[in-house]
Amino acid sequence: MSEKHNPADGIAFVNGAYVPLAEASIPLVDRGFVRSDATYDVVHVWNGRFFRLDDYIERFHDSMRALRMSLPFSREQIAEILTECVRRSGLRDAYVQMTCTRGIPARGSRDPRQCENRFYAFAQPFVWIANEEQRRDGLKMVISSVQRIAPEAVDTRVKNFHWLDLTMGIFEAYDNDATVPVLVDGKGHITEGPGFNIFVVQRGELATPDRGVFEGMTRRTVLEFAGELGIACAPRPVTIEELREADEVFLTSTAGGVLPVTVIDGRIYGNGKPGPVTQRLSELYWARHNEGWKSKVIDYGAQAA
Ligand SMILES: Cc1ncc(COP(=O)(O)O)c(C=O)c1O
Known part of the structure; x- marks a missing residue:
């Protein structure tokens, strides 16, 4: 963990590694960024507890299925990655996002079937719609x-x-x-x-x-x-x-x-x-x-x- 970042500002999971949220990045050519070709879900942690975690992960899977995406992670592994983001952040109240993007197309290809779907996740301090x-x-x-x-x-x-x-x-x-x-x-x-x-x-x-x-x-x-x-x-x-x-x-x-x-x-x-x-x-x-x-x-x- 880099010295200049406070874990409580957020922890992300990118390319199989946990990094400070401020340093997390995705490739510019990921279709998730250039085509909004992505789905995501957001679950919250309140007082050190995930609320309805399994239901949120199930819904995330439903979304991926509808967009013909898949990831090499089981529901349990996704739960573990999200938990690890929160654990490393130390946050008791958190906004936790899981994202699946289409990924990066093969050079010269526009065929979404050829993309390897990517998984990103992060935990950051709880976000309120209203003050x-x-x-x-x-x-x-x-x-x-x-x-x-x-x-x-x-x-x-x-x-x-x-x-x-x-x-x-x-x-x-x-x-x-x-x-x-x-x-x-x-x-x-x-x-x-x-x-x-x-x-x-x-x-x-x-x-x-x-x-x-x-x-x-x-x-x-x-x-x-x-x-x-x-x-x-x-x-x-x-x-x-x-x-x-x-x-x-x-x-x-x-x-x-x-x-x-x-x-x-x-x-x-x-x-x-x-x-x-x-x-x-x-x-x-x-x-x-x-x-x-x-x-x-x-x-x-x-x-x-
Ligand atoms: C467009 C839209 N509608 C409704 C909701 C509320 O959904 P939830 O209660 O799962 O947060 C969200 C949440 O982000 C949303 O983006």
């Missing part, structure tokens, strides 16, 4: 004029790097005194935003878009909680109108859990405070983390802080 104040008071959102890439073009259920629509949506949000956009589908429905799914609450019932979205792990967790709590919840098309008229709106993401939205296009929801259903689900999300629900303890060994 402390936004988590307490809610986020400001805009209904973006940008359409989310159509699922007929790129399967949004496969976690991908096609983020230009989401990124332009972020600019639109900042231009309009907000921090997050929700993208639309061009047919009157909402889809998702940069790094999150969206839920609306109306008369105590939940709904979340069922199409043209990435099926987030936090979304799945909330759907499970709703089942447990007896809250009706349907993945189904959600119109822009429904969003405007909702009693409560919240986001779900690995990067922060259940996050309230209290302003949309300048309209204040619920007196500008997170609503009761949002709060209940958010509290349950973190309570489950503290109980160790669906989580895996990391053995930090001798370097435990």
Whole structure:
């Protein structure tokens, strides 16, 4: 480990070796970089425990299969590499990414079948979509004029790097005194935003878009909680109108859990405070983390802080 890097800034796994995240690099000609020909997944560590690690790795495999990629690592080996990144970083709360790229084509070839797929991973300090104040008071959102890439073009259920629509949506949000956009589908429905799914609450019932979205792990967790709590919840098309008229709106993401939205296009929801259903689900999300629900303890060994 180089002296000039603090392991707690992040550790990566590249070309079979663990290196400081700041020194990790990929070849410029990897199609993952020049063609967005890649898939990835992000799992988090909270209080020294991975949350739903096996489920995230399973989803990563589903994405690879859909893109006709494969790696010479078993699920257990991937889990071990991710764990080793976290262990070496010493981080108790971490954002842990696994990436599979198409790799480097043979000289003069455009045939993706000839590429050897590559695996990259890293652990870095936990990333939040919302800062402390936004988590307490809610986020400001805009209904973006940008359409989310159509699922007929790129399967949004496969976690991908096609983020230009989401990124332009972020600019639109900042231009309009907000921090997050929700993208639309061009047919009157909402889809998702940069790094999150969206839920609306109306008369105590939940709904979340069922199409043209990435099926987030936090979304799945909330759907499970709703089942447990007896809250009706349907993945189904959600119109822009429904969003405007909702009693409560919240986001779900690995990067922060259940996050309230209290302003949309300048309209204040619920007196500008997170609503009761949002709060209940958010509290349950973190309570489950503290109980160790669906989580895996990391053995930090001798370097435990
Ligand atoms: C486009 C998109 N939608 C939704 C999500 C939320 O998924 P998860 O809850 O698994 O973090 C993400 C996560 O990065 C995402 O990139």
